[in-house]
Amino acid sequence: xxxxxxxxxxxxxxxxxxxxxxxxxxxxxxxxxxxxxxxxxxxxxxxxxxxxxxxxxxxxxxxxxxxxxxxxxxxxxxxxxxxx
Numbered sequence: 001x002x003x004x005x006x007x008x009x010x011x012x013x014x015x016x017x018x019x020x021x022x023x024x025x026x027x028x029x030x031x032x033x034x035x036x037x038x039x040x041x042x043x044x045x046x047x048x049x050x051x052x053x054x055x056x057x058x059x060x061x062x063x064x065x066x067x068x069x070x071x072x073x074x075x076x077x078x079x080x081x082x083x084x
Contacts, residue, residue: 038066060075
């Protein structure tokens with residue numbers, strides 16, 4: 001799954017369903033929401049689909065230096081992937 005697909009998955013918040021990380025490359029997306037920086041960090045850390053499902057908030061915040069808000073949103077979407 002591409003990062004932009006994961007970030008645009010629907011949820012319960014008001015941002016659900018918007019295409020925050022639209023883009024054509026595997027990791028990339030619209031830099032307006034910081035998706036490009038997050039995608040670059042995923043690439044640098046060699047996060048693939050299997051590793052993505054193992055990520056926790058702590059990994060996102062401490063190792064990848066992602067702020068709390070985006071980290072929580074990413075983690076919520078990871079959990080949605082696990083449940084689907």
